[in-house]
Amino acid sequence: MSKPNKQVVTPQLVTDSQTAIAADNLCFTYNAKSPFSKQALNNITLNIKKGEFVAVVGHTGSGKTTFVQHLNALIRVQSGELRVLEHNLSQKKVDLKLLRKQVGMVFQYPEYQLFADSVLDDVCFGLKNFGLKDKAEREALAEEAIGLVGLDFKEVKNKSPFDLSGGEKRRVALAGVLAMKPQILVMDEPTAGLDPRGKREILSLVSSLNKEQGITVVMVSHDMNEVYENADRIIVFRDGQIAYDTTPRDLFRNEEDIVSMNLEIPHMAKFANELERNGYIIPDNCKTVEQTFEAVMRLKGGE
Amino acid sequence: MDIITLDNVSYYYKTYDENNDVSYAVGVEGVSLSIEEGAFVALVGHNGSGKSTLAKLLNGLILPKSGTVTVAGLSTADKKNLFEIRKNVGMVFQNPDNQMVASIVEEDVAFGPENLGIPQPEIVERVSQALEQVGMTEYAKRSPHKLSGGQKQRIAIAGALAIRPKVIVFDESTAMLDPLGRREVLNVAKQLNKQGMTVVLITHFMEEVLDCGKVVVMSGGHVVKIGSPMEIFDDDRLLSSVGLDAPRSIALSRKLKSAGFNVTENCIDAKVLGGEVCQNLTNK
Numbered sequence: 062m063s064k065p066n067k068q069v070v071t072p073q074l075v076t077d078s079q080t081a082i083a084a085d086n087l088c089f090t091y092n093a094k095s096p097f098s099k100q101a102l103n104n105i106t107l108n109i110k111k112g113e114f115v116a117v118v119g120h121t122g123s124g125k126t127t128f129v130q131h132l133n134a135l136i137r138v139q140s141g142e143l144r145v146l147e148h149n150l151s152q153k154k155v156d157l158k159l160l161r162k163q164v165g166m167v168f169q170y171p172e173y174q175l176f177a178d179s180v181l182d183d184v185c186f187g188l189k190n191f192g193l194k195d196k197a198e199r200e201a202l203a204e205e206a207i208g209l210v211g212l213d214f215k216e217v218k219n220k221s222p223f224d225l226s227g228g229e230k231r232r233v234a235l236a237g238v239l240a241m242k243p244q245i246l247v248m249d250e251p252t253a254g255l256d257p258r259g260k261r262e263i264l265s266l267v268s269s270l271n272k273e274q275g276i277t278v279v280m281v282s283h284d285m286n287e288v289y290e291n292a293d294r295i296i297v298f299r300d301g302q303i304a305y306d307t308t309p310r311d312l313f314r315n316e317e318d319i320v321s322m323n324l325e326i327p328h329m330a331k332f333a334n335e336l337e338r339n340g341y342i343i344p345d346n347c348k349t350v351e352q353t354f355e356a357v358m359r360l361k362g363g364e
Numbered sequence: 365m366d367i368i369t370l371d372n373v374s375y376y377y378k379t380y381d382e383n384n385d386v387s388y389a390v391g392v393e394g395v396s397l398s399i400e401e402g403a404f405v406a407l408v409g410h411n412g413s414g415k416s417t418l419a420k421l422l423n424g425l426i427l428p429k430s431g432t433v434t435v436a437g438l439s440t441a442d443k444k445n446l447f448e449i450r451k452n453v454g455m456v457f458q459n460p461d462n463q464m465v466a467s468i469v470e471e472d473v474a475f476g477p478e479n480l481g482i483p484q485p486e487i488v489e490r491v492s493q494a495l496e497q498v499g500m501t502e503y504a505k506r507s508p509h510k511l512s513g514g515q516k517q518r519i520a521i522a523g524a525l526a527i528r529p530k531v532i533v534f535d536e537s538t539a540m541l542d543p544l545g546r547r548e549v550l551n552v553a554k555q556l557n558k559q560g561m562t563v564v565l566i567t568h569f570m571e572e573v574l575d576c577g578k579v580v581v582m583s584g585g586h587v588v589k590i591g592s593p594m595e596i597f598d599d600d601r602l603l604s605s606v607g608l609d610a611p612r613s614i615a616l617s618r619k620l621k622s623a624g625f626n627v628t629e630n631c632i633d634a635k636v637l638g639g640e641v642c643q644n645l646t647n648k
Contacts, residue, residue: 121512121542224379227411254458254539256410256568258607283542286612323544328612328634335638341645350612354619360645361625 076144081245081277082109082132087141089127101127103301105141111244114271114278116288116309119298120323125281128298129247132279133164146244162191165243169250171234175222180207183222184237191241206240207233210266228259232266239270245277246270252287260284264291289313289327290348297322310345329353336360367530367562368399368422368453373431375417390585391417395431397580397587399564401530404557406573406593407566409582410607415566418582419535422564423453436530451480454524458536460516469511469519470495470504476527487526494522497559498552514545521552531562538567546572570597571611574632581606594630613637 076083089102101124109115119125130136131143134150134157143150148160168174177183184203193199207214210232217225222233231251238246251267252260268291270276282288288295289309297305297312299322305312313319313330314337320326326334332353333343347356375391392414399405407415420426421433424440436452438445457463466472470491477487495501498518503511508519517537524532534553538546550572557563565576573579579596581589583606589596597603597610600618609615617631625644631637 120544254536256607257570257609258410285543325543329616331634332613332616332638332641335635336642339639339642339646341642350615350619354616354623357620357625357641358623 076108079110080108080144081111081113081146082107082279083142083144084108084131085142087128087131087138087143089124089131089136089139091127093139101301102131105301105303107296107303107306109277109279111277112271112275114268114291114293115280116292116295117279117281117298118283118285118288118295118324119304123298123322124301125298126249127301129166129249129279129281132245132247133161133166135166158191162241163243164245164247165238165241167235167238167246167248167251169253171238171251172222172227172230175230175234178221179219180212180222180225180233181218183233184240187237187241202240202242203236206236209239209270210236211262212236228255228262231255231259231263235263235266243276245279247279249281250283251280252282252284260287267291285313285325286327286329289330297324308345309348365401366398367401367403367436368397369432369434370395370397370418370421371432371434372396373421373428373433375421375426375429390414391426392421392582392585395585395587397590399531399562401562402557402560403578404554404563404576405565406576406579407564407582408568408570408573408579408596408608410568413582413606414585415582416535417585419455419533419564419566422531422533423450423455425455451527452530454527454529454532456517456520456524456532456534456537458539460513460520460540463520463523464508464516467507467509468504469500469506469508472508472519473522473526476523480527490526490528491522494525497525497556498522512545513541514548517541517545517549518552521549521556525556529561531564532556533564533566535566536568538569538572568608570608571632574611581608597630 084105084107087102087105090098090100092098105128117125117129127136132145134155138151146163148155175183177186181203184206185199188199188202204214212229212232222230225233252263255263264287267278271278292309295309295312296303313326314334316326316334329348329350336343341360343353343356347353373395374393376388377391379387379389381387407418409415421428424446427440433440435449438449440449464472465475473491473494474487477490495504498521500518500522508516538549541549553563553565554575565572573593576593579591579593580587581596588606589602597614603610611632613632613634614630617627617629617637620627620641621629625641627637627640
């Protein structure tokens with residue numbers, strides 16, 4: 062029976078104004094002290110800077126969801142230390158209201174959580190909950206958020222969210238989170254179940270939120286192709302531990318190990334690896350089909 | 365022989381606007397299609413293209429507003445036929461958690477044949493055979509709720525198999541699964557097809573259609589193209605107009621080919637493609 066490791070000395074996490082998330086020896090056990098106890102996180106140590114686009118991947122049951130649920134204190138720290146922005150989540154007292162405003166959480170299939178009569182009410186719900194009493198102010202923030210996700214505010218505001226397409230519903234759900242102006246956006250498989258066009262729309266939206274608004278993005282995903290093309294950094298969970306924490310290109314150079322974790326190698330990474338083995342270099346920042354093609358054309362034209 | 369034929373089938377959904385006035389939205393329109401016995405057919409299209417409407421028409425869950433759907437010689441329009449038709453066309457849906465009815469795997473699989481009034485000894489035999497076909501025999505006495513998504517879907521497939529259908533329709537059965545689960549379900553589908561089962565696979569993962577004999581592309585409720593997977597991937601304009609993507613490796617191989625590289629057209633294995641490109645670069 063495994064017990065959560067009790068920390069004797071609280072480690073001093075070094076954080077500065079540039080740190081969004083810092084974890085030190087974070088451990089978590091489900092059903093601790095029962096015969097069904099299961100250690101989900103085992104000594105997680107990492108540091109995510111503000112403005113990063115980080116993908117969290119791993120096989121089902123690897124601990125990635127347990128980890129991201131710590132980030133807005135849906136799961137409280139059992140042992141180890143966790144800081145998110147100015148909050149120390151290892152302490153008992155946390156300003157949950159402020160934390161959850163700053164850390165927007167988009168769950169899997171967020172459109173299942175839509176419930177209001179109109180898109181506007183749905184997007185305003187969170188703001189109301191967080192105590193924003195001025196209706197006009199709420200609606201202004203909602204309008205901005207709905208615009209941000211690429212929907213026409215005037216057209217959709219009075220529509221029932223249930224009359225929208227799958228991709229649109231998901232964007233409304235996302236707008237509800239964005240209306241709170243989070244600094245960190247945590248998303249659990251934001252593109253699952255969407256068709257390729259819907260996927261592209263959501264990913265380019267998340268990318269632009271990251272690049273243009275500077276929002277820190279932590280995205281859980283099973284789709285290695287999309288992770289490869291979009292994230293700056295990939296953290297791989299395996300059996301509750303961090304197996305890799307590196308750039309997309311470097312990660313997928315470890316083909317055998319990745320496959321052994323039941324993850325897939327992105328097509329373009331597989332292609333670049335094969336070229337590399339033969340002495341041809343595709344630059345690390347060429348990750349899409351288009352970029353890879355152009356890199357090959359440069360190789361052909363060069364020398 | 366055709367096991368399923370659709371002749372000029374249309375279906376419309378009723379919608380209500382703010383004033384409660386009724387209008388109709390196209391589900392599918394003017395669809396004619398035939399599926400041969402033993403075929404492996406993929407139905408692809410974006411969200412809202414009519415794929416799932418079509419699937420529901422195949423076993424009479426919904427009935428065409430015009431045109432006819434015929435399954436093994438029986439029209440779905442005749443209520444008397446529905447029982448027989450639903451025995452012939454099994455369905456596996458998207459969400460594994462919504463398809464479990466019992467608290468023990470074998471009871472869940474037995475639900476269908478029990479409903480058909482099959483005698484107990486035969487149910488036992490059917491259940492054990494169905495579980496074997498999906499590779500879940502050792503889980504017979506377990507609770508389905510503790511299984512992985514892929515395993516749950518395999519149980520749902522076993523439930524359909526226990527009715528001994530001629531056709532199984534997978535309505536985006538892989539959409540909510542992780543890559544491992546997706547492979548599990550897809551392998552079972554292929555295996556069943558090898559044993560003679562007619563399989564209709566509805567998906568928007570284009571990599572899943574590679575092994576299909578025939579791909580039906582839908583858009584706006586219409587069938588816009590029917591062809592082999594490679595014929596579909598050949599049609600760049602069609603793919604982009606219906607919002608689908610060829611798998612990345614195939615997309616790259618096509619670009620390279622048209623830029624004068626000597627590579628396999630529509631190459632799905634990026635490693636093989638990489639090797640070929642290296643040879644081209646070395647011999648230039």
